[in-house]
Structures are given as structure tokens and as C-alpha cells.
Amino acid sequence: MGKVYIYKCVNYEEKNVNKAMKELLSSFSVLKKIKPGTKVVIKANLVSAMSPEKSATVHPELLKYLTKFLQDKGCIVTIGDSPGGIYTKAHLSHVYNITKMDETGALLNEDFSVKKAVFNDAQVLKTFDYTGYLDNADMIINFCKLKSHAMMKMSCAVKNLFGTIPGTTKPEYHYRFPNHVDFANMLIDLNEYFKPVINIVDAIVGMDGNGPTMGNPKQIGCVLASENPYELDYICAKIIGLKEDDVETIKQSIIRKLCNPDKIDLNDNLDKYLIKDFEVKKGRNSIAFRENDKGLISKIIAFGGNKIFTNKPHCISKKCIGCAKCANICPAHAIKMENKKPHIDRSKCIKCYCCQEFCPVGAMRVKTSLLVTFLNKKHK
Numbered sequence: 268m269g270k271v272y273i274y275k276c277v278n279y280e281e282k283n284v285n286k287a288m289k290e291l292l293s294s295f296s297v298l299k300k301i302k303p304g305t306k307v308v309i310k311a312n313l314v315s316a317m318s319p320e321k322s323a324t325v326h327p328e329l330l331k332y333l334t335k336f337l338q339d340k341g342c343i344v345t346i347g348d349s350p351g352g353i354y355t356k357a358h359l360s361h362v363y364n365i366t367k368m369d370e371t372g373a374l375l376n377e378d379f380s381v382k383k384a385v386f387n388d389a390q391v392l393k394t395f396d397y398t399g400y401l402d403n404a405d406m407i408i409n410f411c412k413l414k415s416h417a418m419m420k421m422s423c424a425v426k427n428l429f430g431t432i433p434g435t436t437k438p439e440y441h442y443r444f445p446n447h448v449d450f451a452n453m454l455i456d457l458n459e460y461f462k463p464v465i466n467i468v469d470a471i472v473g474m475d476g477n478g479p480t481m482g483n484p485k486q487i488g489c490v491l492a493s494e495n496p497y498e499l500d501y502i503c504a505k506i507i508g509l510k511e512d513d514v515e516t517i518k519q520s521i522i523r524k525l526c527n528p529d530k531i532d533l534n535d536n537l538d539k540y541l542i543k544d545f546e547v548k549k550g551r552n553s554i555a556f557r558e559n560d561k562g563l564i565s566k567i568i569a570f571g572g573n574k575i576f577t578n579k580p581h582c583i584s585k586k587c588i589g590c591a592k593c594a595n596i597c598p599a600h601a602i603k604m605e606n607k608k609p610h611i612d613r614s615k616c617i618k619c620y621c622c623q624e625f626c627p628v629g630a631m632r633v634k635t636s637l638l639v640t641f642l643n644k645k646h647k
């Protein structure tokens with residue numbers, strides 16, 4: 268039976284964080300047995316150089332508690348991640364500084380080597396490059412943030428391990444796995460390869476709306492953890508009002524028998540934690556429809572129905588500062604700068620939403636399709 272633990276924590280005040288984290292960590296026998304000298308790497312979600320108040324990254328107060336907890340047991344603790352952009356010491360120092368990782372008391376990763384993996388048991392990701400510092404770990408802890416995500420609907424434990432792929436090569440993966448199902452399986456393969464011993468979620472204040480970087484901080488009020496990232500994500504999806512069919516990584520993990528919803532054993536009543544008004548952009552990815560759906564909808568789309576069925580990236584001109592980051596990051600080369608504004612070639616766009624994720628001012632948004640807008644209104 269898969270155990271998932273959840274504890275209330277209403278804000279990031281030290282006393283509240285300490286209480287919740289103490290309860291959470293005491294649930295894991297693997298941490299009780301940990302030996303002095305163990306090298307622990309915490310793969311935290313540090314998606315971008317953004318202050319903790321923006322709620323895009325794991326809050327330093329939680330990492331501070333975890334670091335001290337492990338150091339008191341004699342562990343050597345390192346925090347690391349590979350956000351989008353160049354994977355260099357200079358860039359990461361900036362990210363660590365803005366996200367306040369230097370307040371956690373942990374070592375901050377300074378090994379920017381890239382290693383090659385061959386993973387024969389993978390479903391789709393048989394070979395890949397990854398951030399080499401993970402090899403220095405006797406034990407990996409996955410520490411994520413609960414957020415909405417334009418492409419995958421939810422960013423939580425399973426999605427967080429995409430940060431094991433070196434920054435500038437990440438957009439290529441959207442091209443290598445343009446289909447939602449394969450992209451989800453690629454993320455699952457990463458989790459199966461690195462196998463973090465524990466997965467922890469910062470869901471005290473998450474992010475809804477235009478996540479994973481430009482959404483709104485959203486009070487959720489809890490921390491969660493599990494040895495099983497898929498069952499942890501399943502519970503987190505329920506908290507924010509998503510069903511297993513909404514989140515492809517959850518759907519695929521159930522198919523692969525890595526998640527068994529009927530056997531999840533939660534330590535508390537989930538009803539106390541459910542959020543009624545968490546905003547996630549609903550709508551389907553056109554590629555997923557084209558490749559996986561053989562029904563009527565696919566046929567309609569084949570006749571040009573994409574516009575009404577699928578969401579798409581859209582630039583809000585008034586906000587755009589013409590930095591061209593979206594054009595540079597776009598893996599499909601679908602964006603050209605014209606008169607200092609991005610112009611998107613819809614026929615090339617693969618709807619990976621990298622442009623939205625990396626726009627520094629939130630000018631690139633996910634535009635909800637006409638049909639989805641209509642259906643959402645109808646169901647309100």
C-alpha cells in the first residue's frame with residue numbers, strides 16, 4: 268500500500284514550518300536509518316531566478332529545515348537544479364541568490380558537468396544527457412512546488428525531475444517527445460532512473476493560472492511527502508481539483524502500474540485540504556489529439572478544428588519588452604521577432620509553452636480556445 272503523508276501548514280513562519288516538517292519527516296524510516304557521512308542531494312524546484320514570494324520555487328524556509336534535519340544526522344547536503352537557460356555557475360549563482368537558497372545552510376551545487384545515461388528499462392527515454400552533480404549523491408530527495416502548468420496541467424513531483432536535464436537542452440525534448448503521452452512517459456522514465464528516496468511537496472502557497480512561472484501565488488496550506496512520486500502527484504491533483512485524466516503523467520503512471528489510486532493510504536482526511544477555486548488552463552494539446560485520438564474529434568480537427576479545440580500561446584503586446592527570449596528558446600523555431608514583437612507561426616508551434624515559461628515579464632500567455640471557454644462557462 269502506498270503511503271502519502273499530508274500536514275497542515277498555513278504559512279512560511281519558522282515555527283509553523285518546523286512543526287509541519289517535523290511531523291512529515293518523522294514518517295519515513297529511510298531517514299531514521301540514515302548514516303553519518305551520507306551525501307544527500309536535494310533536487311529542488313528552482314525553475315527561474317524568482318523571489319520566494321512569487322511562488323514559482325520551493326520556499327527556502329522548508330529547505331532550511333530539511334537541511335538542518337539531515338545535517339544533524341551527519342549528512343552532507345547539497346541543493347541543486349537546472350533551470351531553463353544556460354547551465355553555468357554564473358547563471359546558477361544568480362538563481363540561488365534570488366531564490367534565497369543561500370539562506371538554507373546547504374551546499375549549493377557547483378558541479379556543472381553533463382553526463383550521458385543509457386537506460387534500457389525506459390519506456391521512451393533510452394538515452395539522455397543529465398546534470399552530472401546527481402552522481403555525487405548517495406541519496407536524492409525530490410523537493411517540488413505544487414503549481415499549474417500550461418502544457419502538463421500540473422507541475423509537482425514527477426515534472427520536477429525534468430530539471431535533471433541540462434538547461435539549454437530541455438527545449439529539444441519537446442521536439443523529441445511532441446506527443447503528450449510520450450512526454451509524460453519521458454518524465455516518468457526520469458523518475459524511474461533517478462529514483463529519489465523521498466518526494467516532498469511545498470503546497471503551502473502554490474501557483475495557479477499562468478504557471479509554472481507567471482501565475483498567481485495561491486494559498487493551499489499544506490506540505491506532503493511520499494516515497495512514490497506518482498501517488499503523491501495523484502493526491503496533489505485531487506487537492507487542486509484535477510482528475511487523473513487531466514494530468515497525463517498520472518494517467519501514464521497508472522497504465523504502467525506505478526500508481527494504484529485504490530491503494531493509496533493517506534494519513535489524514537483529504538476533504539480538509541481540497542481547493543475549490545484553483546485555476547488551471549484546461550484544453551487539449553493538438554498533437555495529442557492528432558496522434559492518439561482516432562474518434563470524431565480528431566476527424567473534426569483534421570478538417571481545421573484546431574482553432575476551437577486547442578489552447579495556444581499568445582503575446583500580450585502591451586506587456587512585451589521585445590527581449591526575444593521566447594524566440595531564442597522556441598524549440599520549433601516558430602517565433603520570429605518582427606518590429607521587436609514576437610510573431611508565432613501557428614503551423615510550426617508544437618504547444619510546448621516554453622515561450623510562456625521563460626518570458627521574463629509574463630507577456631506570453633496561454634490563450635484558452637473558444638470551445639473550452641464556452642464549455643467552462645457552461646459548467647459554471
Ligand code: SF4
Pocket residue numbers: 580596597598599600601602611615616617618619620621622623
Ligand atoms: S511558440 Fe511557444 S509553445 Fe509554440 S513551439 Fe514555440 S515555444 Fe513552444
Ligand code: SF4
Pocket residue numbers: 582586587588589590591592593594608609625626627628629630631
Ligand atoms: S520573451 Fe516575453 S517580453 Fe520577451 S519578446 Fe517574448 S513575449 Fe516579449
